[in-house]
Amino acid sequence: MSKAFVKESDADFEEEDEVPDPSPKGVKNYITPRGFKALQDELRQLRRVERPKIVEIVSWAAGNGDRSENGDYIYGKKRLREIDRRMRFLLKRMEAAEIVDPLQQPNKHKIFFGATVTYADEEDNERTVRIVGVDEADLERGEVSWVSPIARALLKAEVGDLVEVRTPRGPQEIEVVAIVYEER
Known part of the structure; x- marks a missing residue:
């Protein structure tokens, strides 16, 4: 039977809608202290503010009777699933995170994680x-991931070095002008 004629429930999509891990497989999830705090703040906002507000709306809407045609109930349940999915994603990312403070970098004359x-x-x-x-x-x-082509090309370079970056237009040569380690 064609899938076009099969009714699918919301439960069928919960596992499929899982947000993919943006890091390459087998690679550590390096993050700056500021980035880790941003993940914590977002999780706290979802857990303490947004989710309780939506739960209140859903429980109010459920008390109004017929749930099958109740837009507040249907939208609220969908939003709860989105919030829960995002919270699981943030928790996984935080568990896998390895915090690297750029200010603690001993070789400030070379480009490493956290360098500007x-x-x-x-x-x-x-x-x-x-x-x-x-x-x-x-x-x-102006913040690029350490796994991006430009960052990979720049890693371990020093001021004055010429490095080759692969771009959609082909290889391009760039020169390192300055390296700074600072907290932004």
Whole structure:
């Protein structure tokens, strides 16, 4: 029988909708202290504020009678599943996290996790990026994951080194201009 004619319940999707682990398999989940605190804050917000509010709405909606046509109840249950899924994901990421403080880096003349790096491309355009964990990467703030192509190319380089980065346009050579270890 075709799947198009089979009724699927919400329970069928709960396990499939699990958020995938963004880290490569077999690789540690490095994270800065600030990034770990952000995960803790999000979990605390979900657990102490959002989830209790939605539970209250769902229990109120359940008391109104017919649940099959009650939008507050249906949406509330769906939102509860989303919150619970996100909380499980955050807990797993925090359990696997290895906190690395960039300020404790002994070799500040080389690029390692947590470094803020300024580099120049072939057209002498300078750009600054900070190498952070997978969970805290944000390109708009200039933070790239340590497993990204640019970070992998820059790791262990020193000021003045030329490194090759693989880009969609092909290999590109960049020069390391500055390395700073600071807490942002």
